Amino acid sequence: MNILHIDCSPRLESHSRGLSAAIVAKLLAARAGASVTRRDLGLQPIPHADAGYAQALASRAAQDEDAVRLSEELIQEVEAADVLVIGTPMNNFTVPSVLKAWIDQILRIGRTFVSTPEGKVGSLRDRPVYIAVASGGIYTGERANQPDFLTPLVTAAFACVGLKTLHFLPLQATAFRDQAQLAEQRDILLANLNLA
Numbered sequence: 711m712n713i714l715h716i717d718c719s720p721r722l723e724s725h726s727r728g729l730s731a732a733i734v735a736k737l738l739a740a741r742a743g744a745s746v747t748r749r750d751l752g753l754q755p756i757p758h759a760d761a762g763y764a765q766a767l768a769s770r771a772a773q774d775e776d777a778v779r780l781s782e783e784l785i786q787e788v789e790a791a792d793v794l795v796i797g798t799p800m801n802n803f804t805v806p807s808v809l810k811a812w813i814d815q816i817l818r819i820g821r822t823f824v825s826t827p828e829g830k831v832g833s834l835r836d837r838p839v840y841i842a843v844a845s846g847g848i849y850t851g852e853r854a855n856q857p858d859f860l861t862p863l864v865t866a867a868f869a870c871v872g873l874k875t876l877h878f879l880p881l882q883a884t885a886f887r888d889q890a891q892l893a894e895q896r897d898i899l900l901a902n903l904n905l906a
Contacts, residue, residue, distance in 0.1 A: 711737075711741045711743075711744040711745070711792045711793065712744070712745050712746075712747060712790055712791050712792050712793075713734055713737055713738075713744060713745070713746045713747070713791065713792070713793050713794075713795060714746075714747050714749065714787055714788060714790070714791035714793070714794045714795070715730065715734050715746050715747065715748050715749070715795045715797075716730075716749045716750075716751060716794065716795070716796045716797070716809075716812070717730055717749075717750050717751065717752050717753075717796075717797045717798075718751045718752050718796070718797060718798040718799065718805070718806050718808050718809045719752045719797065719798070719799050719806075719844070720752045720753065721752070722753075724752075724797075724799065724844060725799075725844035725881050725884045725892065725896075726797040726798050726799050726842050726843065726844035726881070727752075727797050728896070729797060729842035729844065729879060729881050729896055729899070730795050730796065730797025730840075730842040731797070732896065732900055733795050733840050733842060733879070733900070733903065734746060734795050736900060736903060736905065737793060737795070737905065740905050747787055747790065747791065749784075749787060749812075751808040751809060751811075751812055752806075752808060755808045755811065756780060756784070756808070756811050756812060756815065757780070757811070758807070758811045758814070759811070759814050759815065762774060762776070762777035763777050763778065763780075763781065763815075765777065766778050767818065767819060778818070778821075780815055781815040781816070781818055781821075782821075784812060784815045784816050785815075785816050785818065785821060785822055785834075788816060788834060788871075788873075789834065789835075791837065792837055793837055793838045793839070793840070794837065794838070794839040794840070794873070795839075795840045795842070796809070796839065796840070796841045796842065797842045797844075798841065798842070798843055798844075798860075799843070799844050799845070800843055800844065800845040800846075800847075800849065800858075800860050803849070803856060803857045803858065803859045803860070804859040804860045804863060805860050805863060805864065813864075813867045816871060817867060817870055817871060821833065822834055822870075822871040822872070823870050823871050823872070830870045831872075832869065832870055832871040832872025832873070832874075833871065833872060834871045834872040834873060835872065836872055836873060836874050836875055837873065837875065838875045838877065838905075839868060839873050839875065839876050839877065840877045840879065840903070841864060841876060841877065841878050841879065842879045842881065843860060843878060843879065843880050843881065844881045844884050845880065845881070845882045845883070845884065846883070846884050846885030846886075847882070847883065847885065848882045848883050849880070849882065850880050850882070851882075861878060864876070864878075877903070877904065879899045879900075879903070880899075881895060881896055881899065882895070
Protein backbone atom coordinates (compact mmCIF):
# COMPACT_ATOMS: atom_id res chain seq x y z
CA MET A 711 0.00 0.00 0.00
CA ASN A 712 1.25 3.47 -0.89
CA ILE A 713 0.10 6.40 1.23
CA LEU A 714 0.23 9.93 -0.20
CA HIS A 715 0.68 12.20 2.82
CA ILE A 716 0.03 15.90 2.22
CA ASP A 717 0.39 18.65 4.82
CA CYS A 718 -0.72 22.23 4.30
CA SER A 719 0.19 24.12 7.48
CA PRO A 720 3.24 26.39 7.40
CA ARG A 721 3.78 25.60 11.10
CA LEU A 722 5.82 22.52 12.00
CA GLU A 723 4.00 22.04 15.30
CA SER A 724 0.48 22.53 13.93
CA HIS A 725 -2.56 20.55 15.04
CA SER A 726 -3.36 19.45 11.48
CA ARG A 727 0.17 18.08 11.04
CA GLY A 728 -0.07 16.20 14.32
CA LEU A 729 -3.40 14.64 13.38
CA SER A 730 -2.37 13.73 9.83
CA ALA A 731 0.84 12.13 11.16
CA ALA A 732 -1.21 10.09 13.64
CA ILE A 733 -3.49 8.89 10.81
CA VAL A 734 -0.46 7.84 8.75
CA ALA A 735 1.00 6.04 11.77
CA LYS A 736 -2.29 4.16 12.27
CA LEU A 737 -2.34 3.15 8.59
CA LEU A 738 1.29 1.99 8.74
CA ALA A 739 0.59 -0.06 11.87
CA ALA A 740 -2.36 -1.76 10.13
CA ARG A 741 -0.60 -2.40 6.81
CA ALA A 742 2.78 -4.13 7.01
CA GLY A 743 5.11 -2.98 4.25
CA ALA A 744 3.17 0.18 3.41
CA SER A 745 5.15 3.10 1.99
CA VAL A 746 4.63 6.85 2.25
CA THR A 747 5.03 9.50 -0.44
CA ARG A 748 5.33 12.94 1.13
CA ARG A 749 4.11 16.26 -0.30
CA ASP A 750 4.53 19.18 2.11
CA LEU A 751 2.60 22.10 0.67
CA GLY A 752 2.98 24.10 3.88
CA LEU A 753 6.77 24.13 3.83
CA GLN A 754 7.29 23.73 0.08
CA PRO A 755 4.27 25.33 -1.58
CA ILE A 756 3.66 24.76 -5.25
CA PRO A 757 3.09 27.77 -7.51
CA HIS A 758 -0.41 28.88 -8.30
CA ALA A 759 -1.60 28.20 -11.84
CA ASP A 760 0.06 30.55 -14.32
CA ALA A 761 -0.88 31.83 -17.77
CA GLY A 762 0.75 28.86 -19.55
CA TYR A 763 -1.24 26.34 -17.52
CA ALA A 764 -4.47 28.30 -18.03
CA GLN A 765 -3.82 28.41 -21.79
CA ALA A 766 -3.12 24.67 -21.88
CA LEU A 767 -6.44 23.99 -20.14
CA ALA A 768 -8.33 26.40 -22.37
CA SER A 769 -6.96 24.91 -25.59
CA ARG A 770 -7.64 21.28 -24.61
CA ALA A 771 -5.73 20.30 -27.75
CA ALA A 772 -2.15 19.04 -27.68
CA GLN A 773 -1.08 20.49 -24.37
CA ASP A 774 2.30 22.12 -23.86
CA GLU A 775 4.23 19.56 -21.82
CA ASP A 776 6.11 22.25 -19.89
CA ALA A 777 2.85 23.99 -18.94
CA VAL A 778 1.30 20.82 -17.50
CA ARG A 779 4.48 19.23 -16.07
CA LEU A 780 3.68 20.05 -12.41
CA SER A 781 0.05 19.04 -12.87
CA GLU A 782 1.12 15.70 -14.34
CA GLU A 783 3.58 15.07 -11.48
CA LEU A 784 0.90 15.76 -8.86
CA ILE A 785 -1.72 13.66 -10.66
CA GLN A 786 0.71 10.73 -10.94
CA GLU A 787 1.32 10.94 -7.17
CA VAL A 788 -2.42 10.58 -6.61
CA GLU A 789 -2.68 7.74 -9.14
CA ALA A 790 0.16 5.85 -7.44
CA ALA A 791 -1.46 6.16 -4.01
CA ASP A 792 -3.81 3.62 -2.48
CA VAL A 793 -4.85 6.10 0.18
CA LEU A 794 -4.46 9.86 0.67
CA VAL A 795 -3.96 11.59 4.01
CA ILE A 796 -4.28 15.37 4.02
CA GLY A 797 -3.58 17.58 7.01
CA THR A 798 -4.90 21.11 6.65
CA PRO A 799 -5.88 24.05 8.76
CA MET A 800 -9.18 25.77 8.10
CA ASN A 801 -8.21 29.27 7.00
CA ASN A 802 -10.98 31.86 6.99
CA PHE A 803 -13.70 29.21 6.71
CA THR A 804 -12.06 27.26 3.85
CA VAL A 805 -8.87 25.62 2.56
CA PRO A 806 -5.53 27.44 2.66
CA SER A 807 -4.32 28.75 -0.69
CA VAL A 808 -1.58 26.08 -0.90
CA LEU A 809 -4.21 23.33 -0.91
CA LYS A 810 -6.33 25.24 -3.43
CA ALA A 811 -3.24 25.53 -5.68
CA TRP A 812 -2.81 21.74 -5.47
CA ILE A 813 -6.50 21.15 -6.23
CA ASP A 814 -6.25 23.48 -9.25
CA GLN A 815 -3.41 21.33 -10.62
CA ILE A 816 -5.10 17.95 -10.18
CA LEU A 817 -8.48 19.01 -11.63
CA ARG A 818 -7.54 18.86 -15.30
CA ILE A 819 -10.12 18.40 -18.00
CA GLY A 820 -9.34 15.53 -20.32
CA ARG A 821 -6.90 14.07 -17.79
CA THR A 822 -8.62 13.62 -14.42
CA PHE A 823 -12.20 14.31 -15.51
CA VAL A 824 -14.31 14.61 -18.61
CA SER A 825 -17.21 16.93 -19.23
CA THR A 826 -20.48 15.28 -20.24
CA PRO A 827 -24.02 16.60 -20.79
CA GLU A 828 -24.85 15.26 -17.30
CA GLY A 829 -21.85 16.99 -15.69
CA LYS A 830 -18.23 16.25 -14.91
CA VAL A 831 -17.17 12.62 -14.56
CA GLY A 832 -13.96 11.70 -12.76
CA SER A 833 -11.30 9.59 -14.43
CA LEU A 834 -9.35 8.59 -11.31
CA ARG A 835 -9.91 5.39 -9.36
CA ASP A 836 -11.68 6.03 -6.07
CA ARG A 837 -9.64 5.39 -2.93
CA PRO A 838 -9.91 6.44 0.73
CA VAL A 839 -9.00 10.04 1.49
CA TYR A 840 -8.55 11.08 5.12
CA ILE A 841 -8.72 14.85 5.68
CA ALA A 842 -7.47 16.05 9.06
CA VAL A 843 -8.83 19.56 9.57
CA ALA A 844 -7.67 21.80 12.42
CA SER A 845 -9.90 24.76 13.13
CA GLY A 846 -9.59 27.51 15.73
CA GLY A 847 -13.38 27.71 15.92
CA ILE A 848 -16.24 25.22 15.76
CA TYR A 849 -17.74 24.63 12.33
CA THR A 850 -19.57 21.32 12.69
CA GLY A 851 -21.87 19.76 15.25
CA GLU A 852 -24.36 21.28 17.68
CA ARG A 853 -22.02 24.06 18.83
CA ALA A 854 -21.03 25.20 15.33
CA ASN A 855 -20.61 28.97 15.29
CA GLN A 856 -18.87 29.64 11.97
CA PRO A 857 -19.47 28.73 8.33
CA ASP A 858 -17.80 25.75 6.68
CA PHE A 859 -16.79 26.23 3.06
CA LEU A 860 -13.89 23.75 3.33
CA THR A 861 -15.93 20.54 3.46
CA PRO A 862 -18.19 21.27 0.45
CA LEU A 863 -15.27 22.59 -1.64
CA VAL A 864 -13.08 19.55 -0.98
CA THR A 865 -16.01 17.15 -1.43
CA ALA A 866 -17.02 18.66 -4.80
CA ALA A 867 -13.47 19.03 -6.12
CA PHE A 868 -12.44 15.49 -5.20
CA ALA A 869 -15.70 13.99 -6.52
CA CYS A 870 -15.03 15.77 -9.81
CA VAL A 871 -11.92 13.61 -10.36
CA GLY A 872 -13.44 10.41 -8.94
CA LEU A 873 -12.34 10.54 -5.29
CA LYS A 874 -15.54 9.98 -3.33
CA THR A 875 -14.54 7.98 -0.25
CA LEU A 876 -13.73 10.94 1.97
CA HIS A 877 -13.27 10.82 5.75
CA PHE A 878 -13.16 14.24 7.45
CA LEU A 879 -11.59 14.37 10.91
CA PRO A 880 -12.37 17.80 12.44
CA LEU A 881 -10.08 18.86 15.29
CA GLN A 882 -12.03 21.93 16.39
CA ALA A 883 -11.72 24.80 18.86
CA THR A 884 -7.92 24.70 18.81
CA ALA A 885 -7.85 28.41 19.68
CA PHE A 886 -9.44 27.96 23.10
CA ARG A 887 -8.94 24.34 24.21
CA ASP A 888 -5.89 23.34 26.20
CA GLN A 889 -3.45 20.64 25.07
CA ALA A 890 -5.07 17.92 27.21
CA GLN A 891 -8.52 18.63 25.74
CA LEU A 892 -7.13 18.65 22.19
CA ALA A 893 -5.23 15.39 22.79
CA GLU A 894 -8.44 13.82 24.05
CA GLN A 895 -10.36 15.04 21.00
CA ARG A 896 -7.61 13.75 18.68
CA ASP A 897 -7.66 10.35 20.41
CA ILE A 898 -11.45 10.12 19.94
CA LEU A 899 -11.14 10.96 16.25
CA LEU A 900 -8.44 8.32 15.80
CA ALA A 901 -10.36 5.69 17.77
CA ASN A 902 -13.39 6.21 15.51
CA LEU A 903 -11.28 6.17 12.34
CA ASN A 904 -12.53 3.55 9.90
CA LEU A 905 -9.55 2.25 7.92
CA ALA A 906 -11.19 1.44 4.61
